[in-house]
Amino acid sequence: MIPLMLIYLAIFGGSFVLIRLALRRLRARHDFTSLKTVTFGDESAVRPDRLASVISVLTIFLIWGAFTGSAWAPIHVPGPFVGETRFTYIVEAADGARDEATVFATVSPAGETGTAPEVAPGDGFARDDAVTVGAWRSVLVTWDDNDAATRADGAKVVAIEGQPVQPGDTVETAAGRVTVTARGTLNYAPPKGLQMEPIWLPPPEAVVARVAEIAASGYQNFTLWEHLGWSLYRVIAGFLLGALVGIPLGYAMGLSGWFRGWFDPIVEFMRPVPPLALIPLVIIWAGIGEAGKIILLFLAALWIMTIAARAGVSGVAISKVHAAYSLGASKWQILRHVIVPNSLPEIFTGARVAMGVCWGTVVAAELVAAEKGAGMMIMVASRFQLTDVVIMGIILIGIIGYGIDILMRIAEKWLVPWKGRV
Amino acid sequence: MRFDLPNGSHVQALRDVSLTLNTGELLSVLGPSGCGKTTLLNIVAGFLAPTEGQITLNGTRVTGPAAERGMVFQQGALFEWMSVRDNVSFGPRMAGQREAQWKGAVDHLLDVVGLRDFKEKAVYELSGGMQQRVALARCLANDPDVILMDEPLGALDALTREKMQGLVLKLWKETGKTIILITHSVEEALLLGERLLVMAPRPGRIHREYRLPFAEMGAGQDLRLVKKHPDFAARREEILSMIWDMEEEIMGRNVEAGA
Numbered sequence: 001m002i003p004l005m006l007i008y009l010a011i012f013g014g015s016f017v018l019i020r021l022a023l024r025r026l027r028a029r030h031d032f033t034s035l036k037t038v039t040f041g042d043e044s045a046v047r048p049d050r051l052a053s054v055i056s057v058l059t060i061f062l063i064w065g066a067f068t069g070s071a072w073a074p075i076h077v078p079g080p081f082v083g084e085t086r087f088t089y090i091v092e093a094a095d096g097a098r099d100e101a102t103v104f105a106t107v108s109p110a111g112e113t114g115t116a117p118e119v120a121p122g123d124g125f126a127r128d129d130a131v132t133v134g135a136w137r138s139v140l141v142t143w144d145d146n147d148a149a150t151r152a153d154g155a156k157v158v159a160i161e162g163q164p165v166q167p168g169d170t171v172e173t174a175a176g177r178v179t180v181t182a183r184g185t186l187n188y189a190p191p192k193g194l195q196m197e198p199i200w201l202p203p204p205e206a207v208v209a210r211v212a213e214i215a216a217s218g219y220q221n222f223t224l225w226e227h228l229g230w231s232l233y234r235v236i237a238g239f240l241l242g243a244l245v246g247i248p249l250g251y252a253m254g255l256s257g258w259f260r261g262w263f264d265p266i267v268e269f270m271r272p273v274p275p276l277a278l279i280p281l282v283i284i285w286a287g288i289g290e291a292g293k294i295i296l297l298f299l300a301a302l303w304i305m306t307i308a309a310r311a312g313v314s315g316v317a318i319s320k321v322h323a324a325y326s327l328g329a330s331k332w333q334i335l336r337h338v339i340v341p342n343s344l345p346e347i348f349t350g351a352r353v354a355m356g357v358c359w360g361t362v363v364a365a366e367l368v369a370a371e372k373g374a375g376m377m378i379m380v381a382s383r384f385q386l387t388d389v390v391i392m393g394i395i396l397i398g399i400i401g402y403g404i405d406i407l408m409r410i411a412e413k414w415l416v417p418w419k420g421r422v
Numbered sequence: 423m424r425f426d427l428p429n430g431s432h433v434q435a436l437r438d439v440s441l442t443l444n445t446g447e448l449l450s451v452l453g454p455s456g457c458g459k460t461t462l463l464n465i466v467a468g469f470l471a472p473t474e475g476q477i478t479l480n481g482t483r484v485t486g487p488a489a490e491r492g493m494v495f496q497q498g499a500l501f502e503w504m505s506v507r508d509n510v511s512f513g514p515r516m517a518g519q520r521e522a523q524w525k526g527a528v529d530h531l532l533d534v535v536g537l538r539d540f541k542e543k544a545v546y547e548l549s550g551g552m553q554q555r556v557a558l559a560r561c562l563a564n565d566p567d568v569i570l571m572d573e574p575l576g577a578l579d580a581l582t583r584e585k586m587q588g589l590v591l592k593l594w595k596e597t598g599k600t601i602i603l604i605t606h607s608v609e610e611a612l613l614l615g616e617r618l619l620v621m622a623p624r625p626g627r628i629h630r631e632y633r634l635p636f637a638e639m640g641a642g643q644d645l646r647l648v649k650k651h652p653d654f655a656a657r658r659e660e661i662l663s664m665i666w667d668m669e670e671e672i673m674g675r676n677v678e679a680g681a
Contacts, residue, residue, distance in 0.1 A: 319499035322469055323557075327513040327564050328489025337516070341503040418502040418546045 008063065015055045061204060069195050070203035077194035080135035082107050084117070085175040087161050089143065089186065091126040094154030099124035103141055105175060106132045107190040110198065125149050131188065136197050138189035140181070151184045160186070202388040207395070210388040219389065220380055222372045228396060231366065231374040234290070235358045235404075238297020242354065246302045247347060250309025251339070260310075267306055275300035275361040279368050288369035293362065300361045301354040308350020312343020345419040348412040355408060359401045374400075434625035435461045440475070441619070441628065443568075443602070448594050448637055450603045450615030452661065454668045458626025459604045460572060466602065467493050467570050479567065489513060492566030494574045498553040500545045506532070506556055507541045513564030524563070531559040534596075535589065551582035555589070562597065571603040575610065587613055588645055595641040608661050612636055612654060613645060620661060622668055630664070632657070 028034075039045040065073025086104045093099075101122060108114030114132040121127040125148040133139040149155035158164060160171045160178050170179040176190040198206065214224045222230075252259040253267070278299055286292035316339055324338045366375025374397050381389030412419065436458045443449055451459050464470040466477055468487040477484040479491070487493075492513075500509050508515075510532060514524035532541050535555040545553060554574060561569055574590075575583045587610060594601055605611050611618055616637040622629035634657070640648045648654060 317497075317499060319495040319497060320501065322467070322487065323493060323495060323499040323560075324501075324512070324516075325469075325487035326467055326489070326491055326493040326566075326570075327516060327560070329512075329516040333516050337512070338501065341501070344503075416503075418544065 004063070004067075008059070011055075011059050011062075015052070015059075019049070019051055019055070064201070064204055067194065067196050068198070068201055068203035070205055072203075072205055079193045079195045080107075080110070081176065081191040081193065082109050082135055085190065087173045087175040087178060087188075089126075089157050089161075089178075090159040091143070091147065091149060091155050092158045093125060093149040097125070098158070099126040101126035101143065101147070102128045103143065103186070103188065104128065104130045105139075105188060105190065106130075108132060108134050110135045121146065133188065133190060135190065136192055138177075138187055141186040141188050143186060156184050157186065199385055199387055202391065206388045207392050210386075211392050211396075214389070214392070219377055220372075224396075227372055227377050228374055228400065230372045231359075231362050232400065234293045234297055234362050234373070235355070238294045238362075239301045239351075239354055239358050241294065241298040242301025242358075243305045243351065245298075246305030247309040249302075250306040250311075251313055251335070251343075253306065254310045254313025255335075255339075263306075267303055270299075271303045271307065275357065276364050279365055282365075283369060288371075293365055293370070296365055297358045297362060300357050304350050304354040304357060305347070308346050308353075309343060311350075312346035313339055315346055316342045344416045345412075348408070348416055348419075352405060352408045352412075355404050356401065359397075359404060363397055436465075436472075437625040437627050439621075439626070439628055441631075443600060443617075445567075445600055446598045448601045448603070448614060448616040449619060450605055450611040450617070451619045451621060452605060452608060452611040452615075452665070453621030453626075453629070454623055454665050454672065455606070456672075457621040457623035457668075459621060461626065462621075463570050463572050463602065463604050466568075467491055489517070489564055490567045492561035492564055492569045494554075494557050494561050494569065494571045496573045496576050498545075498550075498557040500553055500556055500560070502544065502546045504545070505541070506537060506543050506545055506548070509545060509556055510559045510563045512560060517564075528559075528563050531563050534593070535559045549582075551578055551586060554578060554586060558589070558593065562593065562599075566599070568600045568602065571601065573604055573606065576606065583610075584645060588640070590614060591637060591641045591645075594637075608658055608665070609649070612657055612661070613640055613648060618661075620664060623672060629668075632661075 033045055033047065036042060036045045062073055062075075064070070066076050069076055069079050084104065084106050086102050088100055088102050090098055090100050101124070102119075104117055104119050106114045106117055112134065114134075116130040116132045119128045119130045126143070127146045127148075129141060129143050129146065131139050131141050143157065144150040144155060147155070156167075157180055160180070161173045163171050165171060165180050167180050167182050167184060170177060176188060179187040179189075181187055202210075211224070218224065219227065249259075249263065253263055254260070275296060278296055282292045282296045282299075286295050320338055320342065321334060324334045329337065362373070363375035366373035367379045370376035374393055378390045378393035378397075381387075381393065439458075439462060441449075451462065453459050461470065465472050466484070468477075468484050468491065471485075484491075501512065504512070507528060511521075511524050511528045514528070529541070532538060535558055537552060537555055537559070540548060540552065545556060548556065554577075557574070571590075575586050578586060590601075590603075591614060593599075603611075603614055605614070612634060613636055615632070615634055618632040618634055620629045620631070621627065636648050636651070636654060639651070
């Protein structure tokens with residue numbers, strides 16, 4: 001873990017030196033911000049270096065590839081040993097006679113089964129053995145199967161690769177790790193290297209291949225687009241219902257003392273309750289079908305939108321309301337032409353938060369129980385140890401969440417151009 | 423005007439403020455901070471209900487805000503989600519007029535206040551002085567009987583302010599509207615006040631009333647010439663020292679109360 005962090009820091013610092021100092025001339029800019037001499041402490045002068053973003057993402061993929069033996073990564077950390085190797089052991093028979101024998105091991109790549117080589121028994125009462133083992137796995141070597149002196153006769157292994165051992169001892173040899181079990185057999189594990197097993201972390205190309213496969217043929221009776229589409233549909237339906245109820249409720253709370261008094265305790269109580277805590281209750285009441293999910297997301301969005309609309313009303317400068325009244329506007333006209341447009345920035349901020357919360361909640365709800373959806377996909381995959389599907393699901397969930405936020409920001413810029421400029 | 427405070431005591435914000443304003447008069451109200459100028463204006467506008475006495479306009483009693491009393495605020499209070507033209511036509515549109523009915527008047531007003539080229543702009547693209555011109559035009563477009571101005575030029579820089587004072591005078595002369603103007607600038611009160619009300623604090627009351635010739639002189643003339651008039655400097659000194667004394671008195675009282 002620590003070498004990994006050091007490598008990461010080295011890439012961070014190295015690319016900084018390379019890009020910022022070596023390429024300074026090439027990337028010189030001549031706009032107004034570039035003339036500011038004080039940049040440390042002036043947030044407006046801090047511009048994200050997009051080249052750094054690109055290198056950052058590439059670095060993540062590089063490290064991911066390097067530790068999974070990806071074909072895409074130009075460098076790899078040492079992988080598990082694959083091939084043929086051997087180690088020796090010394091058996092002491094009951095009468096004190098000693099003889100040396102060799103274990104010939106064939107380590108096959110992960111997921112394949114190799115065939116044990118034919119070995120000559122060698123001389124002495126201890127005969128040579130042959131075993132086969134998969135990479136990252138271990139194998140039990142019952143060395144006395146073919147020997148003249150067996151454990152039942154009182155023979156025991158006293159040394160491995162020349163190192164004396166007792167039952168329970170572990171010896172690190174060039175061929176890998178050998179442990180003498182309590183019953184006298186040998187447990188042999190070839191060197192694992194530093195790479196991750198695909199079952200823990202598949203290489204990026206496996207995830208991409210899985211995306212293509214699931215996009216083409218589906219997963220658990222639904223296509224990938226159906227899974228993602230259903231999750232999105234639930235979010236949008238729940239959010240729209242929440243906004244449809246929450247915004248008028250928030251306006252009412254901002255405009256009438258009775259409404260505010262009546263709903264304040266309810267809203268203030270429900271607001272800090274995380275929607276995830278409502279999942280069990282919603283499942284009890286509405287089951288695990290669509291209705292339950294949408295009710296849950298409705299509740300997640302409702303309070304956020306209510307509070308946003310209420311804040312929007314209280315954010316209206318009183319002089320604007322006074323101005324509208326003294327221009328002869330009626331209450332309804334003031335609501336329509338002054339309060340609603342003036343609260344739009346707050347409502348958009350609330351909508352962005354609500355969409356984020358809804359997206360997180362829908363995935364969590366699908367993790368608990370669902371027939372389809374992004375969360376259900378990764379939950380089922382994790383039960384079958386399909387790590388590539390899990391990682392694919394996480395990446396897609398992240399991309400969609402990010403996409404939702406970007407769309408909301410674009411809509412906000414378009415609908416509320418005066419935000420932050422008054 | 424008297425109201426209770428949360429701690430059980432009460433504030434006498436205004437007492438015995440009686441005056442009659444004739445059509446077409448321009449009244450400026452001046453006084454140290456806390457003398458109830460803005461409270462008085464809010465009562466006239468109908469945003470506050472007086473505890474004693476009443477406001478009567480054209481023979482009917484004022485009970486709330488209405489289109490007959492237009493208001494110009496210190497910060498413009500414009501609707502930034504509307505273009506300049508939509509802001510100015512807000513009053514007529516709310517009254518249900520069609521575009522054909524208000525278009526001519528709105529365009530004319532925007533020309534008069536010098537925003538000919540900014541009619542379709544968003545208000546947040548305008549400078550502070552321009553925004554205040556929009557606010558003036560918006561108020562005039564509604565054709566109110568009385569225009570109430572609450573330190574309308576207070577937030578502007580000195581140069582823009584001088585220009586705007588000329589504009590207010592010009593509009594007053596051209597439209598013949600009745601105007602009540604609250605200000606904390608003695609010079610502005612003298613220049614723009616055909617009648618000038620100096621108020622005293624605690625409780626807010628009319629301290630003294632002047633009738634001044636400067637507004638009449640200033641209309642259509644360079645305001646800097648008016649300021650050079652010998653009477654102008656004398657009046658300014660007189661009123662300044664009057665307000666100075668009031669401020670001293672307030673502070674002195676505070677010191678005594680604290681001791």
